[in-house]
Amino acid sequence: METQLLREAEVSRFDNMALRACGLIIFRKIKSGIPACNMNDIEFLLLQTSYGIHHWTPPKGHVDPGEDDLTTALRETEEEAGLNSSQFNIVDGFRKELNYNVNEKPKTVIYWLAELKDFNTEVKLSDEHQDFRWLSLPEACKYAGYKDLQDTLKEANEFLHSRSG
Numbered sequence: 001m002e003t004q005l006l007r008e009a010e011v012s013r014f015d016n017m018a019l020r021a022c023g024l025i026i027f028r029k030i031k032s033g034i035p036a037c038n039m040n041d042i043e044f045l046l047l048q049t050s051y052g053i054h055h056w057t058p059p060k061g062h063v064d065p066g067e068d069d070l071t072t073a074l075r076e077t078e079e080e081a082g083l084n085s086s087q088f089n090i091v092d093g094f095r096k097e098l099n100y101n102v103n104e105k106p107k108t109v110i111y112w113l114a115e116l117k118d119f120n121t122e123v124k125l126s127d128e129h130q131d132f133r134w135l136s137l138p139e140a141c142k143y144a145g146y147k148d149l150q151d152t153l154k155e156a157n158e159f160l161h162s163r164s165g
């Protein structure tokens with residue numbers, strides 16, 4: 001009986017926790033070797049889901065039990081885009097948290113920013129996505145749709161340009 005109560009308390013605690021996902025905003029420079037000077041000098045990677053409303057987001061996914069956030073972001077990027085940590089550099093100082101509701105439950109998504117080292121690196125999708133695009137900031141904002149994700153992409157862009165200026 002006591003075990004049953006403990007299990008129910010655990011399930012209830014889990015029900016009340018926000019869903020948590022982590023990912024990487026991956027970008028690449030169109031002209032390698034020089035700092036990005038305007039917003040058309042970089043392209044962001046967005047993936048389109050093969051399920052649901054076929055929305056576009058950077059690679060990201062749910063945090064597994066016991067997994068730390070950055071490990072999730074790296075794992076999901078490899079699973080969903082076929083990009084591993086030797087193929088990009090995480091940009092120091094950028095971390096953005098989004099909070100929105102999915103099916104009336106709160107969800108937190110944390111994004112870091114990462115630069116692809118080689119412009120020509122191939123993206124390999126999993127079954128979870130049906131398409132991908134490398135997009136300029138204005139295009140990426142159109143594809144992203146959600147204001148919070150658009151703001152995140154704009155902040156990432158501003159962050160990169162403030163560093164290069």
Ligand SMILES: Nc1nc2c(ncn2[C@@H]2O[C@H](COP(=O)(O)OP(=O)(O)OP(=O)(O)OP(=O)(O)OC[C@H]3O[C@@H](n4cnc5c(=O)[nH]c(N)nc54)[C@H](O)[C@@H]3O)[C@@H](O)[C@H]2O)c(=O)[nH]1
Pocket residue numbers: 021049051052053055057060061062098100101102107128146147148149
């Ligand atoms: N068949 C099927 N299967 C699904 C479905 N759904 C999930 N699966 C399965 O779950 C697995 C995914 O596992 P992971 O990859 O680990 O998780 P995530 O990467 O977290 O992926 P999710 O898609 O679960 O989560 P979101 O991207 O957050 O989308 C959820 C909703 O939130 C909205 N929304 C999205 N982005 C933003 C934003 O930036 N801002 C705002 N404001 N709103 C936003 C939008 O309305 C969207 O509909 C898949 O393998 C499927 O098996 C579904 O509808 N049908």
